[in-house]
Amino acid sequence: MVDPPRRVALFATCLVDLAAPEIAEASASLLRAAGLQVDVPEAATCCGQPWWTSGFPGEARRVARGALQAFEAAEAVVVPSGSCAAMVRASYPRLFAGTGDEGRARALAARTHELSSFLVDVLGAEGSGGRFEARVAYHDGCHGLRELGLGRQARRLLAGIEGVELVEIDPPVACCGFGGTFSLRFPQLAEAIADDEIARLEAAEAEVVAAGDPGCLLHLGGRASRRGSRVRFLHLAVLLALARRLA
C-alpha cells in the first residue's frame, strides 16, 4: 500500500466480540492512537471459518457474505485475529471460487490485514513503546504464521516495549491444539496438545504469553487456568495497549 489509509474498519470477530471484548477495545485504541479513524460495521459478525473447516462451505458463505457486505466500502480492514484474517485473506478466494461473489471476496482479501501486520507492515511502526515489566513469550498462531507469514511483526512490537524481556520457546513454533471445532470433536487430544505447549512455555519461564489469536488464547488460557498454571495469557493488542496505558 503506497499511502497508509486514514480510516479503517475493525473486524470485531465473534470470539472477540462475545468473550474477549477487551481485545477489540485495545485494537481500536491502538489504531486511534496511530491517528486513524475507526469504524465497526455491525453486519460483520464472523469470518465463517467454523463452517468452512467443518465441511459446510455453503453455510460458511452465508456467514461470510455479511463480512463481504459490511466491509465493501472500507479502505482497509483490520482483524485482531491471525486465524480470522487468514480465513479472509487465504481462504475466501477458495470459498467463493466460481460464485458471483468471487471478485468481491478477492478484493476484500487484498484489503484485509491482521492487526500486528497492519501496525508494522502498513503503518510502519518500529516498536510499540510504553512499559510492561514481564518475561514475555509470543505464541505463533498456526494460520497467521503459515498463511500470512506473521510472527516477526509481533516480536518487533514487543521488543519496543520497555521492561519486556522477550523469551523464545523451544521449539519456537507449535500448535496449541485449538483447531476450532477440532477442540470439541477430540477434547482429550486437544488438551494433550495444549499441555505440551504450556509445558514449553513454563520451561521458558515465561510470565506472560502474548498471542495474536483469540482462539489460541481461549484454548491455552482455558487449559492453563484449569491446571492452575501461573502463566498469564494476553492478546498482543491488550499487552500493547496496557504498556502504553491505552487500556
Added chain:
Amino acid sequence: MNRGSFAAAGTGGPVGRTFEARARALLARPEVRRNLAAAMDRSAVLRQRAFEGVDLGALRAAGEAIRAHTVARLDRHLARWAERAEARGTRVFFAADAGEAVAYVLEVARRRGVRLAVKGKSMISEEVGLNRALEEAGVEVVETDLGEHIQQLAGEPPAHITVPAVHRSRAEVRDLFARAYRAELPDEDPAHLTRFAREVLRERFLAADLGITGVNFAVAETGSIVIVTNEGNGRMCSSLPPVHVALMGMERVVPSFRELAVLLPLLTGSATGQRVTTYVNVVNGPRGPEEPDGPEELHVVVLDNGRSRILRTRYRSILHCIRCGACLNVCPVFRQVGGLAYGSPYGGPIGAVLAPLLEGFDRAGDLPWASSLCGACTEVCPVRIPLHEHLVALRADVARARAAGLERRAFRWWARAWASPGSYGLLARLARFAQRPFVRAGRIPRAPFPLSRWTRGRDLPPVARRTFRERWRRGGVKGGA
C-alpha cells in the same frame, strides 16, 4: 520360534471403530506420547541438518513439478516402464484392486510351493492385507525391516510410514524380543538389539522361498525398480530367495534417473534426515543367464485400488506423495497418538487424506477431521502437496455424503443465526442469561453439552457482560466512536 508367538507376545493394536476411540486408547498409554515426542523432535533436527546449505525451496518446487508432470501422464510413463521391465524378464501384473493383487501373489506362492516368505517394508502389502492372506494359505511371513519386525512381534500394524515402531522405547523392544524368542537380552542398547535381530533374521533370509518388498520408485526409461532402505534387508529380500515379488502403487513411477536424482534426496532427507540412505537398490530384472546371483523370477505387482479414480478428482496431487513421512513427523495430532490411531496403513496428514479416498468414507470418513489444520504438513511436504487444503475440501465431501442430520441441521441453524447481526445479538443476550448458573469466579468450569466437551478439561470464558458491539454502540470504548 513359532508363528503363534507373534500374537502371544503382543499387546495388540488399539481397538475402536473411530479415530476418536483409538486416539483415546493411545492417549491412555503415556509411554506412546513420550516415545513419539522424542522421535519427532529428533527427526526435526535431522531433517534440518540434512538440507543445510541446500536451496530447499527450489528443490521442493522441482520435486513438485516432476511429480505433477509424471502423474498427469501416468498411463504413458507406466506403459513405458512396464514394456522395458518386461523386456528384461520382469513379470508385471497390473492389479485393479487389493483382491487381484493378493490373488496374484498367492498364485505365485502356490506355484512355487512357498513355505516361508521374508518381507521388506511394503505399505502396499499393508493396504491389500497380504500377510494375513499368505498366512491363511499356510505361508509363514517374516517381516525383516527391524521396525516392522518389532511390530509383527507385538501383533500391531506399523505405526508410521517409514518408522513402523516409532512409538516404542528400547526397553519395550528388548522385552518383546526376549518374550518372542525366549532369549536372554542383557541390555537395551540398540546396537545389541539390532545384532540380535540380525542373527535371528539371517537364517530366515537363507531359508526363505519368497522375498517380498515394496518399491520406492519405478524408473520408466530402464524398467527398473528402486528400493530405499537403511538395513540392507530390502537387498536380502530381493536377491537371496529364488522368487522376488515387489509391490508398488501405480503412482510410484519416475520418467528417468534424472528425475530420480531430485526425488531421492528429497525422500531420504525428509524421511530420516539423511542425504542418502545406507542402501539404494536398483533392481533391473531377475537373474540373467550370465549372472551368478539374484532371483530366478521377479514379479512386480502394480496396484490401482482406487488410484485412477483419485486421478480424476481435485485430490489428484495426493498421488504426488513419495511416502517420506515428514508430514507425520511435524503433525501435532500424530505426535500425540501415532499412526495406530488412524486405523489405516496410512496415518498422519497424508493418511487422513488418502485413507478416506482409498478405503471409502464409511471406513475412514472421520480421518479428515483428525487435524487442527495447523498447516505444518503442507509446509514440510517435499513435493508441496497442499495437505491441509485437501483436508478442508475432503471434510466438505464427507459431510455432504454422510453428515448426520442433526449435525447438519445444527450447523445450518447456527449459520442462519450468525449471518444476521440481529439474531447474532439476540443469541449473545440469550447466552448471557443462560450461562448464569454456570459462571464461577468469572469462568465457566462446567457447561452443558456440547460445550461440556470443552469444559471437561478446560475453563471457558463466559459471554462478556457487554459485548464489544454493545460497548461500541454506547460509546463506552476509550477513543471509540
